[in-house]
Amino acid sequence: MPRDVFFGTGPLNGIWPIGVRMVSLIGSDLPSRMKEVYKVDSERKGEAAVRLLTKRAERNLPNDALHWLKHIKQERGVHRMNVKGKRLLVVASGVKPNPGYRLVFVEEKKEGGKLLIVVREEAPEPGAMHPQVLAYPYLAFQIRGKPPSVIDAATGTPFGQKR
Incomplete structure (x- = not known):
């Protein structure tokens, strides 16, 4: 997952606390379905x-x-x-x-x-x-x-x- 999602510098800066909280609760990265939802558009120009x-x-x-x-x-x-x-x-x-x-x-x-x-x-x-x-x-x-x-x-x- 792109770093800017978790650190609040990208277009999705409103969701980073949720990601951090989920990592701390379940001890792993975000579920794969959430990764798909919150893809950062800038990686897929065109x-x-x-x-x-x-x-x-x-x-x-x-x-x-x-x-x-x-x-x-x-x-x-x-x-x-x-x-x-x-x-x-x-x-x-x-x-x-x-x-x-x-x-x-x-x-x-x-x-x-x-x-x-x-x-x-x-x-x-x-x-x-x-x-x-x-x-x-x-x-x-x-x-x-x-x-x-x-x-x-x-x-x-x-x-x-x-x-």
């Missing part, structure tokens, strides 16, 4: 790159993007937006009846020269108690280069297609 945005990073987006995100996360599917030089990709599950539903980033991979993002929808555990409030599970990514395809891990098909 290639397509994807970065999962944290809630903190989302708050720093321009107001236009925040307004768009607030409304678009209610619609199931993959949505793209360009705003003030930032290219955003949002994967949304749409409206769910409670916060037990989640959308999970599984991996980023290349197949046939094309970048793929694999996501998985998770339902609440049977019998689990959740408040009955509407939830809008989504993942937001900042992208560079060609937009990646988003694949549903359960079906292997593009995310958002009718089941």
Whole structure:
């Protein structure tokens, strides 16, 4: 993993305390899935790159993007937006009846020269108690280069297609 992620000098300086804390708790480097999520874009100049945005990073987006995100996360599917030089990709599950539903980033991979993002929808555990409030599970990514395809891990098909 690039040194600047852990020492807070790169574009991801907000995550370094988490990495240090995980190393001290588990006695090893970050899990491989997290390494993929937090790749530093500068190492891959000219290639397509994807970065999962944290809630903190989302708050720093321009107001236009925040307004768009607030409304678009209610619609199931993959949505793209360009705003003030930032290219955003949002994967949304749409409206769910409670916060037990989640959308999970599984991996980023290349197949046939094309970048793929694999996501998985998770339902609440049977019998689990959740408040009955509407939830809008989504993942937001900042992208560079060609937009990646988003694949549903359960079906292997593009995310958002009718089941």
